[in-house]
Amino acid sequence: MTEPTETTTHADPAPADAAVLVRDAVDADRAAALVGSCTVDYDGRASGHVDPGVRHVVRQPDGTLLVHGATGHRPLAWHAGDGDFTTTATADDRLVLRAESNTEELTVALDAVHALTVYDPDDADKDVQGTEADVVSRLLNDPDLVESGFTPLATERDTPAGPVDIYGRDANGRICVVEVKRSRVGPDAATQLDRYVRALREDLHTDSDIRGILVAPSVTQKCRDILLERGHDFSPFEA
């Protein structure tokens, strides 16, 4: 159990003071959230720039640096929690936060810090339900949902093309490859299923006696076309 630590907030700190506060937060494995006017520059796998404006900047104890704008739930820019992190109060009175790893770098240059909050976030276990794995479980509990008379034999069965969601037999004893999707799908799901079926046909030397079944709430027309063209089936499944 770690010592509980106070959350502290600072209004309009001078850049030099903010630099020290952020640095102290980093050294203490704490988080620092800043609101301020800044520019953002990213360089790495791609490169990007954000023009000056008021943003929300967060440095987390895992080393993550991220910048939120006014819209959307995804950061405008970010840096993963590896590599170095430096805070600099520049001669022209700006606060520069810089996260730098082997391949990526992110620089946030604030010309004013309106608010700074230092806090101790807790690590979170989030559990999610309604995933594809949950759908597979339901299908295994009630295989008729896949198709009347369907018998599952294995999950994640390996093929040269990758693991098959559900491997089994239909009412007539034919081998079936079942690909499960939790939401409406497009062409990619049909080709994925097709790859598994082809790979298994080759692997088992049974040239065409293997069926492909795509289980999903719904499919787009192009997906349906591909399934038809390759001779596979679609079995609608509603969550």
Add this chain to the structure above:
Amino acid sequence: MTEPTETTTHADPAPADAAVLVRDAVDADRAAALVGSCTVDYDGRASGHVDPGVRHVVRQPDGTLLVHGATGHRPLAWHAGDGDFTTTATADDRLVLRAESNTEELTVALDAVHALTVYDPDDADKDVQGTEADVVSRLLNDPDLVESGFTPLATERDTPAGPVDIYGRDANGRICVVEVKRSRVGPDAATQLDRYVRALREDLHTDSDIRGILVAPSVTQKCRDILLERGHDFSPFEA
């Protein structure tokens, strides 16, 4: 030009006070960032729960509600900026933030607010370079990078299977379908290319005289296998 507004920070506000402050921020199209101990519950396309802990909660003027934990740059939970948003100070002295739309709902129940910052984020134009479109531009400027003697004829050419990145002819005058990827790719890219080639062959009634070329920094082995099996080529391209 809007009136510049002060960023305000509040340390340890009582839930009832925080509720009013957040509500006022929402009404004024401002943003509110809270640090506090809370649980998080999401229900919609899937459902999820996060156990109690100190998190960073942000409500943006576009209506987005998001929750950051201690790690990673992606929120633990979020809600898009549509639908309703309510703030409630409960009888047992908690602050409940609830975003609700037709299909999704997110509830953040704080038992303590350690810090609350109200601010005015600016909308951001971020420009990114190094996208796939940039790679395509380079290839068009110097088609030999695709292949010696290659001549581009069109970009985003439509086929029944979708738009082709670059459509052109090789040194021998054969039609080529070029699929461009900005990073190392797996099987999906190979099947995507294959779909375009097949569709174009059928469309142009030239049964097999159409080549497929995948341009990417590198490919995985399975991707290479599929390309080989379907008779397509890989042309490495380094950013």
Add this chain to the structure above:
DNA sequence: CGTGCCAGGTGCCGT
């Protein structure tokens, strides 16, 4: 508005 596809995709789990 649905369909298709890119994304600095990210994250998870397997070899």
Add this chain to the structure above:
DNA sequence: ACGGCACTTGGCACG
């Protein structure tokens, strides 16, 4: 580390 794939994928551009 590399590979294959799901993800509340999100976001854009086009029919």
